[in-house]
Amino acid sequence: MNFRSTDPLLRRLSLSNPVHFLALGFGSGLLAKAPGTYGSLAAIPVYLLMANLSLPWYLGITLTFMLAGFYICDKASKDMGVHDHGAIVWDEVVGMLITLIAAPAGWGWLLLGFLLFRVFDILKPWPIKWLDAKVHGGFGIMIDDVLAGVFSFLCLQGLVFLVG
Structure with missing residues (x-):
């Protein structure tokens, strides 16, 4: 795998720092090509660990990850000296967890959720694109992916209802 080792901004972060480790999606954001996709993939093991929890527990953990993400993304962004660097992918992890709330069991549903999230995250239909452009800081980094997750x-x- 090709890491972004030549990016001088990444030298300002350390995987041994828990905030940086989470902001970088457990290191997945360091992959040079499509870090958002790798960040979304990094959410899958987290989802699998949470999938059998009751809905209130799943929602509580996801909300905690989201609220912590405002700080995590803001801190990493400030440490790098740039807003929303591509390597910061904690927002994708949270967006995927939102996408998969109450998802039926099975790899097909997981794959469909992944594909839906990537489409919304990449295409950024209104108001996602507007939020991405206008809102800054940790909240700004997170909110477009939170909304992509909701969509x-x-x-x-x-689709679950239609197939159901």
């Missing part, structure tokens, strides 16, 4: 969740649950 993906709604689509996934709509």
Whole structure:
């Protein structure tokens, strides 16, 4: 795998720092090509660990990750000296967890949730694109992916209902 070792901004972060480790999606954000996709993939083991929890526990942990993400992404961004560097992918981890709220068991649903989230995260339909451009700081880094996760969740649950 090709890491972003030549990016001088990444030298300002350390995987031994828990905030940086999480901001970089357990290191997945260091991959040079499509770090957002790798960050979304990094969410899958986290989801699998949470999948059998009751809905209140799943929601509570996801909300905690989201709220912590405001700080985590802001801190990493400030440590790098740039807003929303591509290597910061904690927002993708949280967006995927939102997408997969109450998802049916099975790899097909997991794959569909992943694909839906990537589509919304990449295409950024309104108001996601507007939020991404206008809102800054840790909240700004997180909010577009949170909303992409909500849109993906709604689509996934709509498909569950139709197939159901």
